[in-house]
Amino acid sequence: MRRFDEFQRSLGIATNTLTRRLTDLVTASLLEHRPYQSNPPRFEYLLTEAGRDLRPVILTLMAWGAKLSPPAPPGSTTAPTCISCALPSTLTFKTRQ
Incomplete structure (x- = not known):
């Protein structure tokens, strides 16, 4: 994107x-x-170069958050990849019903 x-x-x-x-x-x-x-x-x-340098920090924080977060509640789904960089993602999104 x-x-x-x-x-x-x-x-x-x-x-x-x-x-x-x-x-x-x-x-x-x-x-x-x-x-x-x-x-x-x-x-x-x-x-920018600074933005590219920040990327591994953000990914590390995502991994840290995923490690400490409780399991996803029923009715939610885990995105298989990051939308912007196509790396594995551990973010949980609430599904619309």
Whole structure:
């Protein structure tokens, strides 16, 4: 995922929330945004070197959280892979019924 609409579709959050979060990540120099279309202006978001360096830390924290978390309750499912990097994920998501 690199483009705003891809993030929005995947995360299912409000556009204003996503805009604020992406802006914060760009401001923190974890992401950079590059134009891919001029009319209307559209950008893609790419990890910076600092963002790439942070990735193993995030994955370690995910593994630590999974190790300490209780088993998933009935009605939930565990994602087999991380959506953005295709690495094994231990995040649990509540299913909609």
